[in-house]
Amino acid sequence: MTQTAANGRILRSGSHLKDTTTFPPFFSCPGEVKDIWPMIVRLMVDVEDIEGRKCRVAMHIQDRGMSFMQKKNLVKAGHTIAVLYPMSHQFMDFSEGFRIEDPSNVMFIRSSLKELFDADTKVRSPLPAKCCADNCDKDEDLQACSGCRITRYCGKEHQAAHWGAHKAECKAISALSWFHNKDWTRFQNRQWFSFPPP
Ligand SMILES: [Zn+2]
Numbered sequence: 043m044t045q046t047a048a049n050g051r052i053l054r055s056g057s058h059l060k061d062t063t064t065f066p067p068f069f070s071c072p073g074e075v076k077d078i079w080p081m082i083v084r085l086m087v088d089v090e091d092i093e094g095r096k097c098r099v100a101m102h103i104q105d106r107g108m109s110f111m112q113k114k115n116l117v118k119a120g121h122t123i124a125v126l127y128p129m130s131h132q133f134m135d136f137s138e139g140f141r142i143e144d145p146s147n148v149m150f151i152r153s154s155l156k157e158l159f160d161a162d163t164k165v166r167s168p169l170p171a172k173c174c175a176d177n178c179d180k181d182e183d184l185q186a187c188s189g190c191r192i193t194r195y196c197g198k199e200h201q202a203a204h205w206g207a208h209k210a211e212c213k214a215i216s217a218l219s220w221f222h223n224k225d226w227t228r229f230q231n232r233q234w235f236s237f238p239p240p
């Protein structure tokens with residue numbers, strides 16, 4: 043079953059981030075990175091899910107997580123990590139979390155969890171009726187932002203003026219397309235994040 047968002051994007055079954063069947067909030071992702079451990083043995087991050095519960099994600103992979111660390115501005119507090127097919131693991135110090143053995147099951151996203159949830163809601167809402175720039179009421183001949191195809195403007199000038207406020211949101215909406223394009227109710231075929239991550 044598919045649904046079409048206001049901006050024309052196809053939303054496949056179960057792709058709603060608030061669908062707890064496909065994106066259960068505990069020990070599942072996405073979750074937001076809160077702390078990054080010093081890179082001594084391997085990359086480890088402490089993650090907080092949408093309900094505020096914390097867990098650890100440790101990269102037990104061949105390069106110890108270096109490929110993620112080498113991507114500029116990717117592994118950072120306030121960014122989001124998503125893990126496919128997470129397996130709960132109890133670490134030596136009895137803390138719980140995920141032990142990652144396949145890097146293609148992990149994606150870091152340069153947006154906060156809240157930004158992604160807000161973007162998810164926005165994609166499912168009707169398009170704004172008037173120009174999105176502050177204090178502009180124009181509601182005719184609006185042109186959509188080419189990045190997200192959701193915010194709309196009366197012209198280039200107002201689009202440029204609003205970019206500072208819209209940039210993070212636009213990026214979050216784009217990051218969601220990977221999730222929206224998948225039918226999360228079907229698990230016959232295993233899914234992988236494209237690796238290296240975007
Ligand atoms: Zn305007």
Ligand SMILES: [Zn+2]
Pocket residue numbers: 187188189190191192193208211212
């Ligand atoms: Zn945009």
